[in-house]
Amino acid sequence: MTIYAALLRGINVGGHNKIKMAELREVLEKAGCKQVQTYIQSGNVILASDLDADSLQDLIEKEINSAFGLNIPVIIRSGADFTAILRQCPYDEASLQEGESIHVSMLSGIPTAEGMERLAAVDRGIDEYTIIGPDLYMLIRNKFNESKLADSLNKLGTPGTVRNWKTMNKLADMVKELQM
Structure with missing residues (x-):
């Protein structure tokens, strides 16, 4: 199994x-x-x-x-x-400043080049992201629910679901x- x-x-x-x-x-x-x-x-x-x-x-x-x-x-x-998702995270949890957080959007597949271009064109403010395979890692600098990046994930054209780093670690x- x-x-x-x-x-x-x-x-x-x-x-x-x-x-x-x-x-x-x-x-x-x-x-x-x-x-x-x-x-x-x-x-x-x-x-x-x-x-x-x-x-x-x-x-x-x-x-x-x-x-x-x-x-x-x-x-x-x-x-x-799932274990690899945590291991490959490009952001260091220990280096987070107050108010910053890491989130992962697990996508239904690898985004297309066009989808990645659409997301790259979005004004995401100070937030950062990295896509590794079918997973998108986000470094959110302030509040997740106010993040322009998080609000723009649909631009990828690839469905996914987001979890915060605490949840990711618990699931691992x-x-x-x-x-x-």
Whole structure:
């Protein structure tokens, strides 16, 4: 079995797309996923499955639609890929100044050259970003919800879901525990 992180996009935000994590765990276990764990209410799932990543994504999206009546995009990363995301981060958490934060947008695929050009053309203020494969790392200098960069991610034309660095580290710890 392979350990995966399944990241649901846009659930339990502002009272929309409500899914209780206990119910989600139950749905995924009934669908054949093993060792299903969730972290906070924003759609972070760590699990084991014999399926490949694409098949697992399809399964989870269909099960969520069937159980909750919601069309929720799901981004899948293997445990190894998830661990690599943290290892490859170009920003040093220890060097962050007060108010700065690191966020990662895990994308559904590698953005096109055109998408990357559109994002590069955006006035992102003082925020920085780096794209490595299907993952976009952001160094946010002030508040995330006021970031021009974060607000412009749709310019890439590649769907994704964003997590802060604290959540990324917690999920990586959960992946490591299941891999033991």
